[in-house]
Amino acid sequence: MSALTKLSSKGQLTIPKGIQEKLDIAPGTEFYLTVEDGKLLATPKRTSISATKRLMDFAGILGKPPNGRSLSLEDIDDAIMDAVAEDEERIQREWREGRK
The missing domain is CATH 1.20.5 (Single alpha-helices involved in coiled-coils or other helix-helix interfaces)
Structure with missing residues (x-):
């Protein structure tokens, strides 16, 4: 799935509703941003119990x-x-x- 969005003057991107639903993300979701081969990759940070643990959590x-x-x-x-x-x-x- 792909969609076209525009960078606002405040440096913000709007994620279309269909993509939000497909990724099960909501307003306030934090993202890890990575640049790979000239592409921007935005990965939602999961805050549930199944989220990646820090070493100190163990x-x-x-x-x-x-x-x-x-x-x-x-x-x-x-x-x-x-x-x-x-x-x-x-x-x-x-x-x-x-x-x-």
């Missing part, structure tokens, strides 16, 4: 850490980077061994 979901020690975000980032580096090394090693 804090404590698994209970207390087994060693009793909580990690800082920096510790978590470091652990993720170490795991990614190890995985990258493994992939490259397997690729080189497969080429022999």
Whole structure:
């Protein structure tokens, strides 16, 4: 579905009623705006329970850490980077061994 709309002097776009209904959006809905290949992509922000969660929304979901020690975000980032580096090394090693 597509429609033609016009940018107002205040920088606002009107979303035609048919598109609003198809997307199940209402006045006040917030949008994420992205520019891709010279095109504007507007994605409605969903505020329902099924909406994308923030990392902090999951804090404590698994209970207390087994060693009793909580990690800082920096510790978590470091652990993720170490795991990614190890995985990258493994992939490259397997690729080189497969080429022999």
